[in-house]
Amino acid sequence: MRILSVIRQVLDAEENVRIADDRVDLASSKLVIDSMDEYGVEEALRLRERLPEVEVIVMAVGPERTEAALRTALALGADRAILVETSEALDVIAVSSVVAQVAQREQVDLVLCGGQQADWDCQGLGAAVAERLHWPQATWTTQLAIDGTAVTGKHDVDDGTETFAFALPAVITTQQGLNEPRYPTLPNIMKAKKKELKREPLDGFSATPRLKLLHAEVQVKERLRVMIDGKKDPAASAAQLVEVLRKEARVLA
């Protein structure tokens, strides 16, 4: 079996967002593998540990710097990596086209990616890839088992959870709760340097952009920041808060 784990390199959540020329400027910011994608990498590795003859390919569509994220995935244990290189900020639908083409070329049986990525705040990649490949999908998966071509698992839906079953090939999107991702060890980081990381230009793929980014800005909502000391007299502070919420903010009856 061959598993394709799709990752994005995103801004570390602890870093501040900087804007330059109406765009988010990531130069000199700390970048990491998206945390939801990381659950996909980990799940692929665990499936390889449990099942016979599994190859784990990790891929990304992004600029040259994305190589660092792919190297990290190789250090975590992926067998080889593919970077489809572009400096263009492609939308989900365009990226899904590239991922589907790679999945077909590499003849993979399972595509894993995060439920949502922390840069574009989009959830559509997995489903769009599944549609292009005419495969079934499960999103927001928290449990996954594979036996032969039979896939079973559990995922979150609008008002609770569902257990599901379908046959490979398929697309699964991953999230918190599915597993606990490992950390790369120093020997594995060294080993990863020798693993195959294939860089391919975007030109080799068909990917029509569907969205054009016009403008990006950080809008900071002005907050009142009225502080009440509740340490000396908790009851009085509670009463004061209820009073202002009723009379000033008018949000309580």
Added chain:
Amino acid sequence: MILIVAEQANGKLSKSTYEMVQAARDVGRDAPVTVLVLGSGVASVAVEAAKIAHQVLVADLTALEHYDPELWSAAVAQIATEGEASLVLIGGGRAGREFSPRVAVKLDAALIEDAIAIQDEQGSIVAERYSFLARVTERVRAISPVVVVTLKPGAYAPASAMPEAAEQFDVELNLPARRVQVTGRESVKTGRVSLTEAEMVVAGGRGVGTAEGFTALVEGLADQLGAAVGATRAVVDAGWRPYSEQVGQTGKTVQPKVYWAIGISGAVQHLSGMGKSKLIVAINRDADAPIFKVADYGIVGDVKEIVPAIIEKLRS
């Protein structure tokens, strides 16, 4: 036409459907607003939809009793193609976010996820949405004739009724076979208003101390206010609360009129899920907690003393 895929629950149109109709009216295209109702036993939903739309299309089929991304996307793409829809609006819940990408691929359309505003600019759709964990507001232009949009819940006011009820039409669908077998369902029924639709949310973090503390303080205050209950990731990870209540990067995004943060420090991942709330009230013992930087009203103190006092005051 502008095609809206109705979101519904328990035989009623969801608030999000009213919001999508308002967005369609505001978009500034002289096109009829068509609501598509998919499901089984959805006659009452269609009647409700007819009050706000120009036209209602209904597929009331046993095959559609339960949602499935492949069936839903096939149905929506077929109707959009037949009706030559230039704009397809889909609700921003889990299901809508899941089947809308399939619709976009089928229609060779642009997909704009979680839009907070959409408008027509010289024939193309321009939308505002959040990115980078909701810290950035971006404007995007669709560069395709057909555009699929999911709308962020709460971004638009619900549409009011039209003077006359719209006509309803039954539609024939060519549906694919269902491939995903749902082998079990567990729904979380709390009896409270849903988290993403609530006008007021009371959320708790580790600062409430224990699962019992959460029940007493957070649920206690929520029930007193008629609010929905939210939780931080730490609280969900600790097993105190179900995942369905998690607010933040890996949970739900909420934008209520009032958000109460009880014992929540305010990590970026949490702020990304609630930072757009209209008014934020925070109670935390640490005066330096980041949550106070985004709070309109804050009390520095022990939640175990202050929250019961608030409940008491509200009761009196």
